[in-house]
Amino acid sequence: MSLSRLCRVVRCDLVKVQSSSALVSKLWGPCASREVSTCSTQRASVAQHSSKPDWNRAVSEAEKIVGYPTSFLSLRWVLSDEIANVALHLRKLVGSNHPLLKTAKNLIYNGKNNMQAWGLIVLLVSKAAGHSPEIPDMEQDKAAGVLHSQRALAEVTEMIRTSHLVHKGLVNMNSRQPIAAEPDDMMFGNKIALLSGDYLLANSCSELANLRNQELVELMSSAVRDLAEAEFLGERDEQNNPLPSRPLPKDQIEEASEWDIITDPLPMGGVIGCAGREWAARHVLAAGALLGKSCSAALKLAGHKPQLQTQGYLFGCHLALAWQAFLDLEAFTGPEPASFSLVGAPLAFTLEARPELYEYIEAGKKSVQDVDYHALYKAVLAGDGLEQTKRLQREHIARAVHVLDSFPDCDARTALANIIVAMHHDHL
Amino acid sequence: MxxxxxxxxxxxxxxxxxxxxxxxxxxxxxxxxxxxxxxxLSSSRLCARVQDKLLCQFGHKVRKQTVFVKLKPPGPSPLRIFGKTCQRVTTCGPACGSGGFSAGVSSGLVRRLASSLQSTSTGSLPDYGTQIVDPYRLLEDDLNGIYEDIRSELERNTNQSELNTIATYYFDGQGKALRPMVAILMARAVNYHVYGENSALLPSQRQVAMISEMIHSASLIHDDVIDQSDFRRGKPSVNVLWNHKKVAMAGDFILAVASMMIARLRSDDVTLVLSQVVTDLVQGEFMQLGSKETENERFAHYLTKTYRKTASLIANSVKAVALLSGADESTCELAFQYGRNLGLSFQLVDDLLDFVSSAQAMGKPTAADLKLGLATAPVLFACEKYPELNPMIMRRFQEPGDVEKAYELVHKSRGLEQTRFLARKHGAEAARLAAELADSPYQKGLVVTTDLVLNRIK
Known part of the structure; x- marks a missing residue:
């Protein structure tokens, strides 16, 4: 099906499906529902299902197109001495409430924010774009239609992302606030978290080195750098949870700098205090850069021209931002949650419109838990923050889809389109 | 399993x-x-054991001879000692001859070792402070500004000022800069070896020197969070000053910038060699989480851990500069082995100093390893004479009084001397390897460095 038609479908869906969101969100649970949807394997079924989008189905169909997902949880990793060690130590942490446990659980069970999805997208982009005919057969995974090197790259993407999440899950033992649990447990948890993250990072270094492509190593290393930078942007509470910056009046915002050189660190001109741009900068660093650079690197491995590599970067970046907007919206679709991201787009737009609400944010300087989420929730629903976020998401989706248009029509492209539709669709 | x-x-x-x-x-x-x-088994452990036996037999005499071997002309007396070592080792089995560290020192090599050591003693030995070949002075121009260059490289790579502050904190020029120094020294020595007198230091080789210090600092930063240390290099350590999550990220950041620098050298082999360092560092950390049950395994475990945590970085960075110089495979391997032995010797001395140096001199607390539950070489050696150390090692010195008791037993035993002896063995092997390179001030510097490492007080 053509992509323009896809866009139309997306638009209709926006209107149609609002009522079914509760049902859809149930489908997101752990693995069970995913198993159900894996029964059909034909390419045709992908297109067939696309009229009734469902995240899990979209993902599992896509996984089959490129051969079973990526190997992060494959035996190779599980059986490595270090990971076995970590598993052993993790057991000791059960009962403490170190966030590493939550991170570990999310890595394994979390349906929607699923790690594999990142590697999967890299593989789908690889397959959708194809590769140059000069690449020898030896280096191809014929059955899946991707190169072995691209598969390794997908794995690296997942490892880098996981490593970052694990490191983000450390507990700051250096805060003025007393730490709720046993300090020994927390220290031990930090140690394991730091080492496991380092392990993944070290492995991604050597996997990358094995690809013997130095431009690629540079690009991917710059993605690691961006992830680290993301943790320093803007205000933070004592556990380093992000807080939005105080919205500045339009005339006080400095001139926005161009974000055009992707291996350079993201310029911060005009970012702080400007709702949309701050949101974008934050999530480009934390997510877009990695996915974009991975997609771009996958195309580089396939021998595509720099022009297409740039398109790959844009695709990954916009997709990650659309994804983020989708996650931000999610908090406002079901019943009122106990807390939600303070740097989500809906709140950012609401704060921009009503700067006086920033005093609620200031209450969270010590800990984001001190914020009055209920008041902010009501303010978001009352304003047009959600509407603006949806517009933002549509914009990013449109740009991602625009790139997809330049790929030849094939199953991988359809699968990517399906994932986008499902993402778009689920929360409305 | x-x-x-x-x-x-x-x-x-x-x-x-x-x-x-x-x-x-x-x-x-x-x-x-x-x-x-x-x-x-790893032959290293065996060799340690052999040395131990030797020590028992020869007592102080051997040690004195080793200390002064460099002062004497190549003669029969040091040869005999090494010859005996060799004999004993080879009677034990074939494994020692090939693997291991200095076990397979043949008498011919020893002769070369002795003569090489002598060749360095042109200055006023044994006081290396006034020695003609002071590697730091020799490389003054190359090392000048190396910390500034690292800082500006890091600064170029971030627009977040706090990240920049944390990441550059340890690059204040107060460190020994041992790793960059050795890397540049080896680079110049190998360049001289391959291209002769008119060779110069390649910019890429200086980059590797910077990278080695960056990887080292990134690992220090993560160590600080893991070990919760209070002081490093005579100032508060990063984990005392900043949010631990940010500190961890700063470590990742330094590694990322270092690996971008590696990539910009555009050499597949160098990237592979240096990526091995990072893997080794992490695996070394994992090894440190646990120790092995039996004494034999424990020592091999300790040596492997030491290689991965310390020696690998030095060994692989000197190998990288040799690769960049275009040296042949055997020269690169020689460089690697030099770095490996120097690194092992360095860490053994470090473990020794943890017991004998004062907190002030080290810039960090002493007996720190024991407090962290780590059994280093002195303890492992002491444990042969005082088996009561075994249960303490097993429980990682966690019970009250363990640290003090172990500290005392180590001092009562000959663990410290044995550790020093092992460090000397590795140092001598490094010096022997360095002597195989073409004669140049830098090659001499490499030999002197092995002594600097052994005789340092902090």
Whole structure:
């Protein structure tokens, strides 16, 4: 099906499906529902299902197109001495409430924010774009239609992302606030978290080195750098949870700098205090850069021209931002949650419109838990923050889809389109 | 899977007593097993044992001779000692001859070693402070501004000022800069070896020197969070000053920038060699989480850990500069082995200083390893004379009084001397390897560095 038609479908869906969101969100649970949807394997079924989008189905169909997902949880990793060690130590942490446990659980069970999805997208982009005919057969995974090197790259993407999440899950033992649990447990948890993250990072270094492509190593290393930078942007509470910056009046915002050189660190001109741009900068660093650079690197491995590599970067970046907007919206679709991201787009737009609400944010300087989420929730629903976020998401989706248009029509492209539709669709 | 079970036993508190009892019961048997099954063990442990035996036999005489060997002309007396070492080792089995560190020193090599050592003694030995070949002075121009360059490289790579502050914190020029120094020294020595007198330092080789210091600092930063240390290099360590999450990210950041610098050298081999360092560092950290049950395994475990945590960085960065110089494979391997031995010697001395140096001199607290539950070479050696150390090692010196008791026993035993002896062996092997390079001030510098490492006080 053509992509323009896809866009139309997306638009209709926006209107149609609002009522079914509760049902859809149930489908997101752990693995069970995913198993159900894996029964059909034909390419045709992908297109067939696309009229009734469902995240899990979209993902599992896509996984089959490129051969079973990526190997992060494959035996190779599980059986490595270090990971076995970590598993052993993790057991000791059960009962403490170190966030590493939550991170570990999310890595394994979390349906929607699923790690594999990142590697999967890299593989789908690889397959959708194809590769140059000069690449020898030896280096191809014929059955899946991707190169072995691209598969390794997908794995690296997942490892880098996981490593970052694990490191983000450390507990700051250096805060003025007393730490709720046993300090020994927390220290031990930090140690394991730091080492496991380092392990993944070290492995991604050597996997990358094995690809013997130095431009690629540079690009991917710059993605690691961006992830680290993301943790320093803007205000933070004592556990380093992000807080939005105080919205500045339009005339006080400095001139926005161009974000055009992707291996350079993201310029911060005009970012702080400007709702949309701050949101974008934050999530480009934390997510877009990695996915974009991975997609771009996958195309580089396939021998595509720099022009297409740039398109790959844009695709990954916009997709990650659309994804983020989708996650931000999610908090406002079901019943009122106990807390939600303070740097989500809906709140950012609401704060921009009503700067006086920033005093609620200031209450969270010590800990984001001190914020009055209920008041902010009501303010978001009352304003047009959600509407603006949806517009933002549509914009990013449109740009991602625009790139997809330049790929030849094939199953991988359809699968990517399906994932986008499902993402778009689920929360409305 | 076997290692899994062992560490499982070790971790679970309940199992400690039975295991250590069994350990003790088969203690003597194990010693025989060690000799018989040596081929499958790391030969390093064996060599340590051989040296130990030697020490017992020769006592102070041997040590004195080793200390002054460099002052004497190549003569029969040091040769005999090494010759005996060699003989003893080779009677034990074939494994020692090939693998291991300095075990296979043949008498011919020893002669070369002795003469090389002599060739360095042109200055006023043994006071290296006034020595003509002071590597730091020799490389003054190359090392000048190396910290500034690292800082500006990091600064270029971030627009977040706090990240920049944390990341550059340890690059204040107060460190010894041993790794960059050795890397540049080797670079110049190998360049001289390959291209002769008119060779110069390549910019890429200086980059590797910077990268080695960056990887080192990134690992220090993560160590600080793990070990919760208070001081490093005479100032508060990063984890005292900043949010631990940010500190961890700063470590990742330095590594990322370093690996971008590596990539910009555009050499596949150098990237592979340096990526091995990072893997080794992490694996070394994992090894430090647990120790092995039996004495034999424990020492091999300790040496492997030491290689991965310390020596690998030095060894692989000097190998990288040799690769960049375009040297042949055997020269690169020589560089690697030099770095490996120097690194092992360095860490052994470090472990030794942890027991003998004052907190003030080190810029960090002493007996720190014991407090962290780590059994380093001095303890492992001491444990042969005082088996009561075994249970303490097993429980990682966690019970009250363990640290003090172990500290005392180490000083009562000859663990410190034996550690120094082992460090000297590695230092001598490094010096021997360096002597194989073409004669140049830098090559001499490499030899002198082995002594600097051995004789340092902090």
């Amino acid at each position: 076997a290692t899994l079970t062992i560490s499982c036993l070790k971790v679970g508190g309940k199992w400690r007593m039975p295991v250590s009892c069994v350990c003790y019961a088969v203690h003597i048997l194990k010693r025989f097993v060690a000799v018989v099954a040596m081929a499958c």
